[in-house]
Amino acid sequence: xxxxxxxxxxxxxxxxxxxASEVTTRADPEPAPAIGSVTLISRDAVAGPGGFRAFMSKxxxxxxxxxxxxxxxxQFSIAAQTTARVEVVFSERLGLLRIDGMALGQGxxxxxxxxxxxxxxxxxxxxxVIRLFLQEYFDLLPARGRFHFEALDRSIDTVLKTGAKxxxxxxxxxxxxxxxxxxxxxxxxxxxxxxxxxxxxxRHYRERGAGIRYWEVANEPDxxxxxxxxxxxxxxxxxxxYQHTAAAIxxxxxxxxxxxxxxxxxxxxxxxxxxxxxxxxxxxxxxHFVSWHIYHSDPKVVRGTIDYAKDLLKKHPTLSPETFLDExxxxxxxxxxxxxxxxxxxxxxxxxMKDAGLDYSCYxxxxxxxxxxxxxxxxxxxxxxxxxxxxWNRMPQFDGLFDYQNRIRPAYFxxxxxxxxxxxxxxxxSDHAAVHGFATHDDQMRMQNLLLWNFSKTTVPxxxxxxxxxxxxxxxxxxxxxxxxxxxxxxxxxxxPFAKLAKGxxxxxxxxxxxxVHYWSFE
Numbered sequence: 141x142x143x144x145x146x147x148x149x150x151x152x153x154x155x156x157x158x159x160a161s162e163v164t165t166r167a168d169p170e171p172a173p174a175i176g177s178v179t180l181i182s183r184d185a186v187a188g189p190g191g192f193r194a195f196m197s198k199x200x201x202x203x204x205x206x207x208x209x210x211x212x213x214x215q216f217s218i219a220a221q222t223t224a225r226v227e228v229v230f231s232e233r234l235g236l237l238r239i240d241g242m243a244l245g246q247g248x249x250x251x252x253x254x255x256x257x258x259x260x261x262x263x264x265x266x267x268x269v270i271r272l273f274l275q276e277y278f279d280l281l282p283a284r285g286r287f288h289f290e291a292l293d294r295s296i297d298t299v300l301k302t303g304a305k306x307x308x309x310x311x312x313x314x315x316x317x318x319x320x321x322x323x324x325x326x327x328x329x330x331x332x333x334x335x336x337x338x339x340x341x342x343r344h345y346r347e348r349g350a351g352i353r354y355w356e357v358a359n360e361p362d363x364x365x366x367x368x369x370x371x372x373x374x375x376x377x378x379x380x381x382y383q384h385t386a387a388a389i390x391x392x393x394x395x396x397x398x399x400x401x402x403x404x405x406x407x408x409x410x411x412x413x414x415x416x417x418x419x420x421x422x423x424x425x426x427x428h429f430v431s432w433h434i435y436h437s438d439p440k441v442v443r444g445t446i447d448y449a450k451d452l453l454k455k456h457p458t459l460s461p462e463t464f465l466d467e468x469x470x471x472x473x474x475x476x477x478x479x480x481x482x483x484x485x486x487x488x489x490x491x492x493m494k495d496a497g498l499d500y501s502c503y504x505x506x507x508x509x510x511x512x513x514x515x516x517x518x519x520x521x522x523x524x525x526x527x528x529x530x531x532w533n534r535m536p537q538f539d540g541l542f543d544y545q546n547r548i549r550p551a552y553f554x555x556x557x558x559x560x561x562x563x564x565x566x567x568x569x570s571d572h573a574a575v576h577g578f579a580t581h582d583d584q585m586r587m588q589n590l591l592l593w594n595f596s597k598t599t600v601p602x603x604x605x606x607x608x609x610x611x612x613x614x615x616x617x618x619x620x621x622x623x624x625x626x627x628x629x630x631x632x633x634x635x636x637p638f639a640k641l642a643k644g645x646x647x648x649x650x651x652x653x654x655x656x657v658h659y660w661s662f663e
Contacts, residue, residue: 223601224572224652228579228590231608232567237580239561240268242490243304244541245466245502248273248311248359248368249509249532251291253298258542261552262506263302266559270299271307271466271502273359274341276370276519281314281337289344296350305351307466307502309402310338310385311359311369313519321521323364323372327381335388342392355389356431356466357382357400362408365524373401375413382414383424390426399429399461406432406445412452419456427459429499433467437476439485439595442468443492450497465493466502469539479550480622480655482538486554487657488595491576503555508532508540550622553632557620557659560589575600575652587663588613594652605647613641613662620657633659 244267246254255262262270274280278292299306314337317328328334345352358381364372373381378401386398401410411430418427430453434445442465449463468489470482486503493501511532517525537544541552563582570576574596580589588609594600617636624631641662652658 222572223603223649224570224575224594225603225605226568226570226572226575226577226592227605227607229567229608230581230588230606231610233564233581234567235564237494237561237563237565237578238268239490239558239578239580240266241500242493242558243267243269243271243500243502244506244555245271245307245504246273246506247504247509247539248275248309249511250515251275251277251279251295253295254509255507255542256294256298258507258546259298259301261548262304262541264559265552265555266562267302267304269307269354269500269502270302270304270506271309271356272296272299273369274308274310274312276312276314277515278312280312280341281316284316284333287337287340287344289341293348296345296352300350305353307354307356307464308352309356309359309466311371313370315519318370321370321519323370323521323524326361326371326373326377331384335384335391338385338388339392342389342396346393352393353395353397354429354464355386355396355398356402356429356464357385357398359402360404360433361401362410363404365520365527367404368528370519370524373410375409378410379413379417379425383417386426387424397428397462398426399431399464402431402433402466404433406434406448408432411449415452415456415459418461419458422458427461429462429464431464431466433504434465435467435469435472435504437471437481437485439488439492442489443496446493446496446498462499463497464500464502465498466500467504468501469504472539475538478655483550483554483620483622484593484595484655484657486551487558487591487593488576490558491578494578503541505539505541507542507546508537508544510544548627550620550632553620553629554657556629556633557591557618557657560659560661561591562589572600572602575602585663587661590660590662591657592652592659593657594655597654599654600652601649602652603647603649605645606641607645609641609643609662611643613643614638615641615663616661618659618661620659622655 244262244265272295274292279288280292282288296306317330317334318325342355358371358373358378359369360367361371361373361378364370382400389396389398401414403410411432414427418425430449432445432449434442436442446463446465453459453461470476470485509532511529513525513529516528520528541549541555543549561578561580562584563580566579566581566588568577568579575592575594577590577592582589616638619634621632621634
């Protein structure tokens, strides 16, 4: 048996002999191996005179039957494994990728800082913003004229420790302004006093130097308590509430950016009503960003909500708000249970978001948390409280980057790889619908990064071409392993030893398994 012939552009580095992704062929053909009664045919065995027909004439009848079946099945296997061709051009820089805008949020479940002992791990993901619910459990107005911000301060400080800025979602109903618990009573009984509360809240964090820029008016106002918040608006009531709330925020901080409506469905009538009000009376309805949510396991459906929102905005050419999809994840009730799915889903959704031109997103969410029935009963109806508590305390949960027991989930490591995509985006093209990726040049770290994945149920052979690098590079290949028994980072992000990449255009091939996520560094 002769030595293998290499078909990849890598040279061994230190003790490493070859990358796992290298393709090798044998110089001397070996006898065809057998599995049970099925003989596997080598290419060389049928390449001689007469080809496959001559080879078959020499086989016993039983073997011929199996070979015909195998050949018939192989045509479908080959068709299903169309090679994806990916090209990365190191010399073509497309501007900053701004991957930090694909950020995070935390559910409105408790006045406790729910992930304060994970601030370091979240900080490592480098999110630009972290969405925070300003829910009634913070007790911001214990009585008229008396403000209480200390409990909220702790959650704000947790966000700031990560290097991110809070995106403040206003969804509380002080009993002083809403004496009756009713999700359909949505406007306070005293708008001037409501505005005074908002003014003091915003001023408090401005004076503390929190650097809060974004204030979002309401959360899922189209579905009320079903969305975990005590408001269920109609389009006209939402617009009035928005106008009063935005006015108070901007009086306290003229540099703030105000938006909404954070609807559960982008097709809610509330969104076009807000856009219409903002375009016809911009002074009364300042609108710096629009927001909505989607929970669906198909990234293209997520992408469809962005396209729909942008089509709505085209009808109002005088408006130019930023776009926020600030809650998203897999289907909430019946998510795919393959542990490889969610990490790859995160990458594919974020690619679709970037490709559609979305400005910000907030993955829902950082940590799963048990709900206190009595705490929510203070401001939600018995039905709403039971639903909220049943959902979080009885339903299986798959959303958090950390689970109830504070264990890290595999999806966290996709965000960890995405966080490495700092700097300028490089040209990356793929001719396969399931294979996408990002490539970046990072001046600060003096390196390039490549992230590639296969969002499909079948293995896809991939041919990767690298062009435009003018010097020899050192590269490391890392594979995200969602099924590893350990949560250790080196088990989840399984590294291979460094290898050398020669300068000049290079091509290599590897199979991307179902929902595979692969990363390469070049330095």
